[in-house]
Amino acid sequence: MNILLFEPGELRRSLLSLPEQDRRVQHIVNVLGLAPGDDLRAGMLNGKMGTARILGLRNGTLEMEVSLTASPPKPSGIELILALPRPIMLQRILKQATVLGVSRFHLIRSQKVQKSYFQGSVLQAQNLRELLRQGLEQAVDTRLPEVCLHHRFRPFVEDVVPTLKAASRLLAHPGAGPTLAELHGGRPIGEPLLLALGPEGGWSEHEVGAFRDQGFTSFSLGPRILHVDTAALVLLAQVRFLQELSEDRGQRTEDR
Numbered sequence: 001m002n003i004l005l006f007e008p009g010e011l012r013r014s015l016l017s018l019p020e021q022d023r024r025v026q027h028i029v030n031v032l033g034l035a036p037g038d039d040l041r042a043g044m045l046n047g048k049m050g051t052a053r054i055l056g057l058r059n060g061t062l063e064m065e066v067s068l069t070a071s072p073p074k075p076s077g078i079e080l081i082l083a084l085p086r087p088i089m090l091q092r093i094l095k096q097a098t099v100l101g102v103s104r105f106h107l108i109r110s111q112k113v114q115k116s117y118f119q120g121s122v123l124q125a126q127n128l129r130e131l132l133r134q135g136l137e138q139a140v141d142t143r144l145p146e147v148c149l150h151h152r153f154r155p156f157v158e159d160v161v162p163t164l165k166a167a168s169r170l171l172a173h174p175g176a177g178p179t180l181a182e183l184h185g186g187r188p189i190g191e192p193l194l195l196a197l198g199p200e201g202g203w204s205e206h207e208v209g210a211f212r213d214q215g216f217t218s219f220s221l222g223p224r225i226l227h228v229d230t231a232a233l234v235l236l237a238q239v240r241f242l243q244e245l246s247e248d249r250g251q252r253t254e255d256r
Contacts, residue, residue, distance in 0.1 A: 076101035098135025
């Protein structure tokens, strides 16, 4: 936990009181080893960031004085369209993709997605929120990503996708094709990007055609077929690298 995150309703003026058995308190005391008088990074979910000074334990709660003065990191602009994977993979993807800055997830049904995946407990609102929160705690961010479920492929592609703003629409699909760098190089952080990732083995030909009709360009990660959770992290890491490279080039140009 690299930042202490709390809900707006947990703060009373500048005082944050958390139960002694709360996961966050246990981490602060037993892992970080902090004591009264110590400071740690803190942030309000979907709000500002700053510091929390530990006052001490009182009546079974840890009390902290909070000061929030900084804005969270600049949004990446990435929306991930994901053919819903097995629950164990979904947990890993949601948490790590949040670390890498995804602002919205679209979990969709594709031809190779089992209908039962939509009944998994991981998709319950409380469980989703906890996974996303853990990702933010790792990344030191406060902006909670949005998760949208789409049970039918065609209504999503034909009705929802046209409403999504994006400067680039990219479709990951096995086989020959341009690389991500060739299609997305030079795009700055914050420019809206739709990135679609299918199930293992890729999208069906019908699904590829439907995405292309909506302006998506397909690209390849190479000849090897990756597990979905691995592919998601590889793609997002590449996108963040290309974004930061573009930002660095832009800054150097301005400094000249």
